[in-house]
Amino acid sequence: MSGAKAGSAPLACSFCAKTQREVKALIAGPAVYICDECLGLCVEMLQGAVPLVRFTDVARLGLALDRFDRARAELGAAYDTLRTQAGTFAPPQTPSGDGS
Numbered sequence: 891m892s893g894a895k896a897g898s899a900p901l902a903c904s905f906c907a908k909t910q911r912e913v914k915a916l917i918a919g920p921a922v923y924i925c926d927e928c929l930g931l932c933v934e935m936l937q938g939a940v941p942l943v944r945f946t947d948v949a950r951l952g953l954a955l956d957r958f959d960r961a962r963a964e965l966g967a968a969y970d971t972l973r974t975q976a977g978t979f980a981p982p983q984t985p986s987g988d989g990s
Contacts, residue, residue: 903928907953 900909901916903925910916913925924932 907956 900911901918901923902909903913903916904922905924905928908925908927913927915926916923917925917929
């Protein structure tokens with residue numbers, strides 16, 4: 891997709907934050923972009939097929955889930971590295987709470 895300069899950050903949907911590499915099409919407006927998936931959801935909402943939602947809430951939730959998935963993957967990789975280096979790495983034991 892054209893529009894992004896070489897070396898610059900890829901363009902992203904203003905509603906779901908998916909980059910131009912993650913969607914089939916990205917339509918540009920004045921300082922905003924909408925992807926084919928969000929546009930399809932808009933059409934479905936206008937036709938009454940799905941309830942109206944606030945895109946900002948959906949986008950925020952999607953970004954949070956993406957960050958969570960990336961963090962989980964990074965922590966999993968770090969855990970695997972520690973386990974490999976230490977041989978028998980086990981998660982720390984939680985205190986029993988009985989004061990002993």
